[in-house]
Amino acid sequence: MTNSADTVADPGVDPVDPVTVLRLLREGLAAAEATIIRFQALRDAQLGAAQRVAEEIAARDAGAGAVRGESVDLATRSVAAELAGVLHMSDRVVQARMARAADLETRFPEVTRAFGEARINAAHVRVIQDAGARLDETVRAEFEQIAVDACAGETPHRAKRIVERVAERLAPRSLTERHREVQEQRRVWREDLGDGQKALGVIHSAAIVDGIYDRLTQQARAVSVANAQAAKDDASLKSESLGDPGDARTMDQLRADLCADTLLTGTASGHDTSAGLLSAIQARVEVTVSVLTLLTPDTAGAGRKKSPAGSGTSTGSGTAFGVRTEQPAELAGGQPIDTHTARTLAGGATAWERVLTHPVTGAILAVDHYRPNADLRRLLHARDSRCRFPTCGLPPAAQDLDHTIDAAHGGPTEEGNLGGLCRRHHILKHQTAWKVTQRGAGILEWTSPTGATYIDRPPSPVTFTVEDPDPPPEPDPETPGF
Template sequence: MRDRGSNGWSSAHSTRQQPTDDGVRSPYAMAQDGLAELIDAAVQAQRIEAMNAAMRVDLIFLAVSYALRSEEAFVAPTLSPQRRHELARRSVTAELATALRVPERTMERQIAEAWALSTTLPATLGAMREGLISARHAAVIVEETADLGDDPALRIRLDERLAVVAATTTAATLRRRARALREELSAESIAERHRAARAERRVELEPAPDGMAWLHALLPAADAMLIKDRLDRVAHAADAVGDSDPRAVDQVRADAARDLLLHGRLPADSEFASAIATVRPTVHVTVPVMTLLGASEEPGMLGGYGPIDADTARRLAAHAPSFIRLLTHPVSGTVLDVDRTSYRPPADLKRWLEVRDGTCRFPGCNRRAVRCDVDHTDDWEHGGCTAFDNLAHLCPLHHHLKHETSWSVRHLAGGVLEWTSPAGRRHLTHPGRRIPSGADTTGPPTGRDPEHQRRRPATADESPPF
């Protein structure tokens, strides 16, 4: 954990400048206004793009509907009704694909999305028409509601809720929120869905250009994240040896996966071969205490993924200390205990922050918190406290951005961060895990009064480890 130097940026640079007494605007103010106008124009262009995408959806839906209603005009009348309907759809798909110069498979997907938006997702399509969400956001909502044919009421609720969420989040964040919201609203047990989905696990090969290929493995989320985390740690172990290994981190991950799958081990002459024996993959699993005791089937939360069924959560919590176990109150969600049995645990506060934040707290960044720096929102050197309400995870890129540009951030209640851009635009980022309100539940279970923590200056023995 370390704070980067401010590089000369004062607090005056982080807010919009006001005219001087004589009405003359400073160069800083004019620069900010100019940037603000360009950012506003980019936002407006994106809104227009979204509105155009909605118009495209409407026209594709109208074209397909028209072709199906008038199928006798486009398909031989001697065919059976079912065959006539199928060929009419194929015909209009080819018509659109050739006219718009896209592959037919792509056109089929666009037609399916347009059909779903126009017939079952009115709130999402309405948000697109107003320019509030992009086509990518709409596609995520279509994907996350695609298999709810037997529960139209659930789809309607999800459509209304996700259309609102999509207006203020990235598409990647929307996907995670959609999974959690679907579990919250769904009457079907996540355990039942997981059993059905687990039965579909498989490995697939996808050819790629230039003598390459993709190897896809559909696995239970916990297993997949552990595999990825272990490869990440091996790659970072290789990166730590310096310039002796010319490979990029992504290349090391791919080579390690290849060697482990083909040979069951890393090459003996590898400088980081020993890392595979000592690396312990780690993920966060949040388990409601009543679920852990077997008195509830409330889902657990797998960090970086979302809800997992109760049986999997209990299994993960019961095993190796490579999992950090966080127990929560079954009603309020208040943190009750932080597992202290993991190998070489960091400070309780840092682990609590990892669970709270989930990812880098810069708007739109989804880098996992465990791969980020813990940053003092108010710089330590300027009197900022080492406390939960002055700390947040930032990836190295956005850590530099905060300290070395005129981006600024401040903590609000409940772990919410308010960012202000150089152009004066404000963005809120919310913690990955909701922090209950109230003085006794906003911070980690340290046993000390949060106000006392904020007021009390740190002693020399309590200085941050940087």
């Protein structure tokens, strides 16, 4: 028997084998997804063309005496309204998409090409376009190339961290400068939700908001644990315990109540005792920061001085060899924070964990701390700053440390046999046919039930590398000894 390709079918393959069916579904879905992405790219190209048509109409009207700015806006509205009926969208949404599509074609030609070839999808395009919006023409081509390579074969969520880091390195203004401006917009607001409820919102520094949420979470967890313990204790002891056996509040409800307690009374109660246990809980904010960021003088707002010709450095600008030495610190999970906040947090730290990285790849090599028995966990926490299953991006707080080769089967408890996995993928690894193999340097190779392989590399932390401005000469191949 032959198939449509005129080849003999393998008689040993069961056509109803679920693994075979899954493999065919995977290949078919990959082909369908690539086709969809190409059509999405085609749609964006047409929206970009519609924007140019609107500009041509505006130019014609301007020749008749109309004001150029008003003419462009009116023409764009008219064209967007024409297309809105076809797309079944609001004309405002269509107008915004037209502008974005035209901007993509004009300023990001390499991204447009990769999109049309289905090497990246629409979500990748949004990540790159948003991150690159503040870059000027002199560095945009370099940014595009790196960003497209980072997104190819990776999820948008996981690629976003790398793309934003590259954009930050090439940005004309540092994160610290921009942060100072946007901090002027910090505020608290309330919003009516109906049914007797309102929402309270706050905009503040990322480190502060993370600290607030972490402290509330620790307090809520303390109450939840105490409630569970109180339910097990003898009735005579319940009056002296922190918990309430009848308290059935969820973690979200506890966080909300404790937040209200703190804001209204200055102290979180949540069934607290006279010892003030919940009030004593301090927030935990984890920051990864380059040592050069801590050492670089804060020159935001200062005039830039040109270095002597040929010196290779720029004094007063926080740069060396054309690269900004003041790189943003990052909260656990990858969100960048300004230098001032990072230095403040670092200055108040009672202990330091030194994360040693490779100067080129940024791979975690070692972690130093005063308590050796916790070194391994600290090293893995630093190396695996997200779940190590392909496509997952959950932060370290949600991870379990998994033995690649089970300890029960002789697997050692060491860096080369451990990886951080979220609970969902930890269970998936142990309870399904998914397999994982350590390939060294923290690289994990995952194999799916159908035999497909996926390589997951540990995300590199904040790093700073420079090239030697005066490299040694190439050795003469004819010189003895070479």
